[in-house]
Amino acid sequence: MALFKKNKIKNSNYISSKESRNISKENRRITNEIEKRRNRKNIPREEYITQMKDPNNVVEFDDLHTYFFTDIGTVKAVDGVSFNIPTGKTVGVVGESGCGKSVTSLSLMQLVQRPQGQIVGGSIRFNTGEEVYDIAKTPTSEMQKLRGNMISMIFQEPMTSLNPVFRIGVQLDEVTQLHNMDMTKDKVKQRSLEMLELVGIANSEGVYKMYPHELSGGMRQRVMIAMGLACSPRLIIADEPTTALDVTIQAQILELLRSLKDKINSSIMLITHDLGVIAGMADFVVVMYAGRVVERGTVEEIFKNPSHPYTIGLMNSKPTVGKKVDRLYSIPGKVPNPVNMPNHCYFYDRCDKRMDVCKSKYPEEIYLTPTHGVSCFLYDEKKGELENGR
Amino acid sequence: MEDKAIRDQDSDDIILEVRNLKKYFPIKAGVFSKQKGEVKAVDDISFKIKRGSTMGLVGESGCGKSTTGRTILRLIEKTSGEVIFKGKDVYGLDKNELRELRTKMQIIFQDPYSSLSPRLPVGEIIGEAVKEHGLVPKDQYEEYLDNIMTSCGLQSFHKDRYPHEFSGGQRQRICIARSLAVNPEFIVCDEPVSALDVSIQAQIINLLKDLQKERNLTYLFISHDLSVVEHISDTVGVMYLGSLVEYGKTEDIFRNPLHPYTKALLSAVPIPNPDVRMNRIILEGSIPSPADPPKGCKFHTRCGHCMDICKKEVPMMKEVEKDHFVACHLYE
Numbered sequence: 001m002a003l004f005k006k007n008k009i010k011n012s013n014y015i016s017s018k019e020s021r022n023i024s025k026e027n028r029r030i031t032n033e034i035e036k037r038r039n040r041k042n043i044p045r046e047e048y049i050t051q052m053k054d055p056n057n058v059v060e061f062d063d064l065h066t067y068f069f070t071d072i073g074t075v076k077a078v079d080g081v082s083f084n085i086p087t088g089k090t091v092g093v094v095g096e097s098g099c100g101k102s103v104t105s106l107s108l109m110q111l112v113q114r115p116q117g118q119i120v121g122g123s124i125r126f127n128t129g130e131e132v133y134d135i136a137k138t139p140t141s142e143m144q145k146l147r148g149n150m151i152s153m154i155f156q157e158p159m160t161s162l163n164p165v166f167r168i169g170v171q172l173d174e175v176t177q178l179h180n181m182d183m184t185k186d187k188v189k190q191r192s193l194e195m196l197e198l199v200g201i202a203n204s205e206g207v208y209k210m211y212p213h214e215l216s217g218g219m220r221q222r223v224m225i226a227m228g229l230a231c232s233p234r235l236i237i238a239d240e241p242t243t244a245l246d247v248t249i250q251a252q253i254l255e256l257l258r259s260l261k262d263k264i265n266s267s268i269m270l271i272t273h274d275l276g277v278i279a280g281m282a283d284f285v286v287v288m289y290a291g292r293v294v295e296r297g298t299v300e301e302i303f304k305n306p307s308h309p310y311t312i313g314l315m316n317s318k319p320t321v322g323k324k325v326d327r328l329y330s331i332p333g334k335v336p337n338p339v340n341m342p343n344h345c346y347f348y349d350r351c352d353k354r355m356d357v358c359k360s361k362y363p364e365e366i367y368l369t370p371t372h373g374v375s376c377f378l379y380d381e382k383k384g385e386l387e388n389g390r
Numbered sequence: 391m392e393d394k395a396i397r398d399q400d401s402d403d404i405i406l407e408v409r410n411l412k413k414y415f416p417i418k419a420g421v422f423s424k425q426k427g428e429v430k431a432v433d434d435i436s437f438k439i440k441r442g443s444t445m446g447l448v449g450e451s452g453c454g455k456s457t458t459g460r461t462i463l464r465l466i467e468k469t470s471g472e473v474i475f476k477g478k479d480v481y482g483l484d485k486n487e488l489r490e491l492r493t494k495m496q497i498i499f500q501d502p503y504s505s506l507s508p509r510l511p512v513g514e515i516i517g518e519a520v521k522e523h524g525l526v527p528k529d530q531y532e533e534y535l536d537n538i539m540t541s542c543g544l545q546s547f548h549k550d551r552y553p554h555e556f557s558g559g560q561r562q563r564i565c566i567a568r569s570l571a572v573n574p575e576f577i578v579c580d581e582p583v584s585a586l587d588v589s590i591q592a593q594i595i596n597l598l599k600d601l602q603k604e605r606n607l608t609y610l611f612i613s614h615d616l617s618v619v620e621h622i623s624d625t626v627g628v629m630y631l632g633s634l635v636e637y638g639k640t641e642d643i644f645r646n647p648l649h650p651y652t653k654a655l656l657s658a659v660p661i662p663n664p665d666v667r668m669n670r671i672i673l674e675g676s677i678p679s680p681a682d683p684p685k686g687c688k689f690h691t692r693c694g695h696c697m698d699i700c701k702k703e704v705p706m707m708k709e710v711e712k713d714h715f716v717a718c719h720l721y722e
Contacts, residue, residue, distance in 0.1 A: 096587040216676045217451075246450040246614060248673045251658035255672055273588055276660025299664045317592035319621035321644065321659050327599070328621065330592035334557060 020071050027069035031115040038139070048137040052127050058235050058267045059085040059108065064136070065121035066100075066107045073339035077103040079291040080122070085235065087127075090261065090268040092282030092299070094275060094314070098335060100291040101271045105237045108135060108269075109153055110143045126151070129234065149179045152228035156240040158220035162212040168223055169208035172196070175230040195226040198263070200256055218249035225256065232264050239271045254281060275315060279303055284371075287311050290335055290346040293365075297372035307374040309351045345377070353378060405441040405576055405608050406462070410434050411471035413454075413461045417681060429681045431457040433632035434471075436707070439625070441575075444602065444609040446623030446640070448616055448655070450677050454632040455612045459578040462610070463495050464488070475576065493523055496569035500581035502561035506553040513549030516567045523572060535571070541604070542567040543597060559590035566597065576608045583618060595622060616659050620644050628652045631688040632680055634707070638714035648716045650693050687719065695720055 015023075053060055066078040078100045085091045093101045106112045107119055108126070124135040128150050135143070155161040163171060172192040177183065183191075189208075196204035199222040212220060221241065228236055238257065242250040258281060261268055270281055278285055278299070285302040287295040287310065295308040306312045316329035333350040336342060344359045345351070351358070357377050366379045413432040416425045431454045439445045447455045460466050462473050464480050473480040475495065483491060499505040506515060517535050520526060526534045536546040542563045553561060562582060569577055579598065583591040595618065601607060613619050619626060619640075626643045628636040628651065636649040647653045654671040673692050678684055684691050690700040697719060705717045 096589060218676050247616065247658040248450060248654060249676060250660070251670050251672050254660075255670070274660060275588075275662040279662045279664045279666075280660050303662060303664050314588060315662060317589050318662070319595075319617045320662060321617045321620055321656065322661075325621070328592040328596055330596055331589040334559075 015072055023073060024071045027071070027074075027116070031069055031118060034118050034120070035115050043139050048134045048139070048142070050123070050125055050132050050134045052125055052132050054084065055127065056086055057084045057125075058087050058127050059269070060125040061104070061108075061122070062125065063122035064104065064107060064124060065119065066103050066112060066117065067120050068113075068117045070116065070339075075338045076291050076341060077117075077338070078107065079341075081288070081291070081293055082122075083286050083293060083296060085267050085269055086284075087234075087267055088261075088265055089283040090270055090281055091284045091286060092270045092272065092278035093286045093288060094273060094278055095288035096273060096314075096335065098290075098338070099288045101288050102239055104288075105153070105239055105269060105271055108237065109147060109151060110135060110138070110140070127234075148175060148233070149231045150233055151235045151237065152231070152233040153237040153239060154221075154224050154228050154241045156243050158217060158224050158244070159212065161224060162220060164212055166211075167208070168196075168210050168212065168215075172208070172223070172227055172230065175227055179231050191230070192226075195230055196223070198229065198260070199223075199226045200252075201226075216249075217245055218252060221245060221249075221253055222256070225253075225260070229260065229264060233266055235267050235269065236261075237269045237271070240273070241270075242277065243272070243274070250277075257281070275303075275318060287314070290338070290341065292346065292362075292375070293373075294347070294376070295374045297369070301369065301372040305368075305372070307368060307372070307379065308347075308376050309353050309378070310347050313350075313352075345375075403441050404438045405476060406439045406610075407472075407474040408438075408458075408462060409436050409472040409474070411436070411458070411461060411473060412469045413457055413466065414469045427681055430632045430683060431680060432461060433683075435629075435632075435634050437627055437634065437637060439576075439608055439610065441608055442602070442606045443624040444611050444622055446619035446626040447610060447612045447629060448614060448619050448626065449629035451614065452677055452680065453629045454680070455614075455629055456580050458629070459497065459580050459610055459612050463497055463578055465497070489523075493519070493525070493572040494574055495576045495578070496572065496574040497578040497580060498562075498565050498569055498582045501585050502558055502565050503585070505565060506561060508553055511550050511552055512544075512556075512564055515553070515564060516571050519568070519572045525572060538567050538571050541601070542570065543593075557590075558586050559593060562586060562590075562594050563597070566594075566601070570601065570605075574607070576610070578610045578612070580612045581614070582611075584613065584615060591618070598622065616656065628655065631677060631683050633688060633717070635689065635718070636714075636716045637707070638711075638716075642711065642714045646711075646714075648710060648714070648721060649689075649718050650695050650720070651689050654692075654694075687717075 061081055061083050064078055064081045068075040068077055081104055095101045103112065108124055119136045122136065126133045126135050133146065169192060172195065173188050176188045176191050193204045193208060196207055201207050201222055242253050245253060254277065257268065272278060282299050285297060285299050286293055287308065289310050295311050306315055313329060313331040317331060319328060331350050336346055344361060345363055348354050348358050355377060363375045363377045365373045365375045367373045368379065411432055412434055414428040414430050417427045417429060418424065419426045435458060447458065449455050461468050468481060480491065513535060516538060539546055539548065544563055544567060556564065583594050586594060599622065602609065611619060611622055623640050625638065626640050627634050628649065630651050636643060636652045643652065647656055654673045657671045675692055678691060686702050687700040687705050690696045699719050705719050707715050707717045708721060710716050710721050
């Protein structure tokens with residue numbers, strides 16, 4: 001019996017070398033084709049300049065698909081994600097590791113590892129204020145003007161994202177210089193010092209001359225934020241900005257981000273797995289699971305009335321200070337294998353409210369209020385009511 | 391056996407007592423590696439843990455939580471002080487006694503990716519110490535292993551697999567099974583869930599709690615996540631720069647924190663409720679270097695209630711309420 005079980009489990013993930021070769025051959029064909037299209041010279045501007053659906057948004061993700069073509073099959077890391085980031089607001093993206101939240105943000109920066117990682121469908125519209133770019137189609141040369149200048153990113157690990165062999169000042173100057181070629185050296189330095197003061201570093205002259213290893217984790221993260229803000233971007237992507245930091249330092253950094261957002265009037269896309277951070281920072285929340293958005297809404301709607309079983313499970317599985325529970329709720333099972341996703345609801349195997357209908361197809365998104373959307377069959381009957389009421 | 395366990399619990403029996411424990415690491419520099427100074431990683435810590443209970447140890451990174459755990463287990467040698475486990479000083483044992491003690495005290499490490507040997511199959515990892523100490527007869531060994539694995543939520547066919555085939559949560563289960571296999575009484579959990587996803591964290595915390603009930607285990611739970619510590623602990627110690635600043639029952643610490651550092655730490659915890667965007671006490675600056683800690687109270691450089699005396703005198707641990715100790719001049 002034991003032997004039989006073992007074989008069965010092995011078979012499900014097993015690929016022969018012949019199959020694997022075929023897969024990689026097919027992958028190369030697909031990625032070469034996409035790369036060829038990307039690398040054309042003099043791509044006409046009409047191809048990547050579009051219009052926003054709502055001019056108040058900075059970013060509109062529209063049915064984005066980012067796939068990774070690996071030797072064991074295609075991993076659909078982001079599979080049909082749509083959401084908007086309004087100007088001057090903070091949008092929080094929550095989910096467990098591997099749910100595609102980082103890949104979504106990397107797609108927006110065009111930093112997905114090519115050629116195996118590719119945006120294969122959908123569009124990302126980015127509003128620079130004058131023009132609207134479709135980032136999925138923008139060529140690299142144009143993208144370089146947006147990156148850092150219009151969109152900047154703060155990474156999780158401040159130590160590995162700073163270069164250890166250059167002084168802080170040199171690294172900060174580089175950003176400003178690259179995007180403002182005609183600035184004099186003195187002006188660039190002055191700008192860097194201003195940025196350091198803006199993020200709450202009192203000893204800005206001293207820090208300007210230091211190396212990254214001389215700073216503590218919180219200070220390094222401040223430098224990273226200063227670097228991100230150097231060109232007053234319209235959008236800041238903060239990818240788990242406080243996960244590597246202590247609670248007390250986390251509180252400092254979050255407070256800083258909140259005050260800065262108002263000062264320079266930009267939007268923040270905050271990626272985190274900590275619901276507490278989201279509650280304190282975000283205006284809108286997007287909950288992702290296995291490459292798709294399962295629930296979205298304003299921060300009040302998500303926390304007062306979480307509707308998708310996954311969101312509810314996520315909230316119950318984290319103990320809260322001041323709320324005593326005997327036993328934590330734990331979501332059973334684990335995320336399905338990203339190579340062969342089921343064709344029904346991805347959460348079916350782990351859901352405690354599953355029904356027969358859940359196994360038929362992937363649920364459509366149902367809007368409980370104009371801003372609160374959820375992809376779950378539980379609310380299917382309500383859909384009719386809501387539409388009649390309107 | 392069970393009777394004894396119950397009796398022990400009733401009589402308030404203390405399984406572990408730490409008295410004035412100190413661990414200083416030397417700083418060496420120069421051609422002849424002369425000692426230039428000391429990092430006071432653990433500086434005069436005392437506490438007691440009851441059998442079958444959990445003590446949480448919280449603090450920022452670099453405050454000496456992990457060093458405390460490891461010095462208790464004698465994984466690193468102390469500088470001075472005493473660690474008394476079941477009435478015996480851990481540091482007074484000879485080689486054979488220490489070997490025996492190793493089965494009674496175990497540790498679960500933070501990172502399940504680096505604490506498992508990639509070259510050994512899981513069965514071997516879990517069973518190695520059992521074989522080494524000859525805990526079960528050879529003919530019962532396989533059955534014993536299966537039992538341990540099942541109780542930790544692993545299946546017996548996992549035995550022949552290697553660690554890289556498992557996810558983070560399952561690896562942490564393997565680590566737990568490994569430490570349980572030698573039938574310990576006391577386990578140091580050194581941030582066992584901080585490398586895991588939220589939903590997996592809940593599974594591991596529930597597992598640790600179930601095992602504690604089943605086997606009457608005692609935990610020293612080291613974590614920087616206050617919400618997890620509140621959930622799992624009976625008593626809590628708050629550390630700052632190598633010293634214990636507050637110590638007491640979990641309810642007392644979380645309902646009525648006394649030390650300014652504990653207050654700041656608690657208010658910094660993000661709460662998943664958008665209505666509670668409250669006034670946080672935000673500490674200025676970061677933790678000072680333990681190689682050159684501030685004079686007097688170590689917290690005075692960041693404290694909002696700093697007085698003159700704080701800069702000169704080191705506050706002593708004082709029992710302010712019943713079973714609630716705090717080291718702060720405000721309460722003298």
